Amino acid sequence: MATVVAVIASTHHPFYYRASTATGEDRPPFADEWASKILAFRETLTRARPDVLVMVGSDHFHQLWLDNMPQFLVGKAPSYDANWYNEEREFGLPRMLLKGQEDLSGHILRAGLDSGFDLAFSNELRIDHSITCPIITLRPEADLPIVPIYTNIFAPPLPQPKRFVQLGQAIREIVESWPSHLRVAVIGTGHLSLELGGPRQFGPHGPDPEFDQRAVEWIANGDLDGCLREVTLDSLHSPGNATHGFMDFMLMMGVAGAGVKADYVDTLDLFHTMEAYFTWYPNGAPAA
Amino acid sequence: MSKYLLNKFLFMVDRDPELVERYRSEPRELVAWWEAECANTVLNCHSGEASTWLRFDDVEREALATHDHVKLFELGAHPFLTLTLFIALFERDNTEPLEYQKSYGARLAHFAMPYPDIAT
Numbered sequence: 001m002a003t004v005v006a007v008i009a010s011t012h013h014p015f016y017y018r019a020s021t022a023t024g025e026d027r028p029p030f031a032d033e034w035a036s037k038i039l040a041f042r043e044t045l046t047r048a049r050p051d052v053l054v055m056v057g058s059d060h061f062h063q064l065w066l067d068n069m070p071q072f073l074v075g076k077a078p079s080y081d082a083n084w085y086n087e088e089r090e091f092g093l094p095r096m097l098l099k100g101q102e103d104l105s106g107h108i109l110r111a112g113l114d115s116g117f118d119l120a121f122s123n124e125l126r127i128d129h130s131i132t133c134p135i136i137t138l139r140p141e142a143d144l145p146i147v148p149i150y151t152n153i154f155a156p157p158l159p160q161p162k163r164f165v166q167l168g169q170a171i172r173e174i175v176e177s178w179p180s181h182l183r184v185a186v187i188g189t190g191h192l193s194l195e196l197g198g199p200r201q202f203g204p205h206g207p208d209p210e211f212d213q214r215a216v217e218w219i220a221n222g223d224l225d226g227c228l229r230e231v232t233l234d235s236l237h238s239p240g241n242a243t244h245g246f247m248d249f250m251l252m253m254g255v256a257g258a259g260v261k262a263d264y265v266d267t268l269d270l271f272h273t274m275e276a277y278f279t280w281y282p283n284g285a286p287a288a
Numbered sequence: 289m290s291k292y293l294l295n296k297f298l299f300m301v302d303r304d305p306e307l308v309e310r311y312r313s314e315p316r317e318l319v320a321w322w323e324a325e326c327a328n329t330v331l332n333c334h335s336g337e338a339s340t341w342l343r344f345d346d347v348e349r350e351a352l353a354t355h356d357h358v359k360l361f362e363l364g365a366h367p368f369l370t371l372t373l374f375i376a377l378f379e380r381d382n383t384e385p386l387e388y389q390k391s392y393g394a395r396l397a398h399f400a401m402p403y404p405d406i407a408t
Contacts, residue, residue: 066408086302156407197367199396202389
């Protein structure tokens with residue numbers, strides 16, 4: 001059966017690409033520290049020597065729209081074009097083309113449906129920065145086949161937080177039941193406190209540093225009980241109007257397992273939002 | 289009131305560079321044209337089919353025609369869609385980084401929690 005060699009949860013900051021590639025006067029003062037943290041984070045994936053990446057993210061009204069909105073969707077295609085005109089325009093993100101791992105997509109869909117998750121699917125999916133940001137930060141070669149999984153953290157009504165956790169737990173079991181010798185990393189991105197299009201946006205740090213602190217502790221300690229006790233669909237409005245993206249972190253805590261401490265934890269306080277990076281090694285940390 | 293249709297306008301204009309420019313330079317004309325020609329388009333569908341019932345009310349139409357992002361927030365338009373499109377419209381006039389984004393937030397400072405409901 002396949003092996004889950006790493007579980008990685010991260011924020012996805014669309015400005016990283018531009019900040020880290022800028023030079024001279026265009027290079028922001030925080031870029032060097034940010035790039036250095038990303039290089040260390042990248043190494044946690046490289047060391048795990050993955051063959052396949054399961055990528056959990058959320059479409060930002062690019063392909064998925066309110067006339068036909070899935071709650072959880074699995075891509076099943078041989079290739080995925082990536083990034084959109086408005087992401088090129090606003091963030092300077094490059095167009096990309098990623099290979100798909102259709103066999104694992106099919107396995108996740110079949111086993112997910114059979115275990116109580118009525119997953120939607122797409123045979124032609126153009127993915128956005130929620131998945132390409134972690135490709136850029138963690139595997140810039142973009143050479144590994146992926147299975148994209150989209151969640152709806154964006155267009156209410158949303159699934160409950162516990163459903164994200166349950167789906168994460170199911171993804172872990174399903175990947176480990178995939179009849180394959182391949183090494184799989186499960187990577188998901190979300191947000192800590194975040195405000196977009198509201199009065200608290202683009203402040204000197206995230207809109208709710210206290211929430212960020214608690215959230216990092218929940219994730220680092222695998223404290224699903226504590227997290228689920230405090231986090232509800234209603235409570236997530238208060239740290240910032242885009243904080244429902246935290247539920248993708250909760251999904252990744254489900255993948256990592258209740259009570260399992262992360263092997264690698266790092267954060268970076270930036271303007272607008274706090275960056276956070278976590279890696280778990282289910283089979284023990286690989287040799288450096 | 290149709291939060292859905294406001295969102296559809298923001299979504300469709302934002303993804304089309306030509307419409308972004310028309311909305312920046314002639315917002316009232318663009319809103320009228322879009323409502324007449326595009327509002328009832330069924331997206332993700334073969335062309336030739338359309339809905340028949342989608343239209344703005346006067347408040348919504350005026351908010352769009354005057355680039356009034358504060359009103360759009362009050363009406364429950366999706367803040368991500370509004371912000372993304374308005375950055376495309378006006379960030380180019382910045383004299384320092386994030387100037388437009390910060391002033392956009394400041395204009396919303398009178399909104400307290402809970403914010404207007406964005407569910408559609």
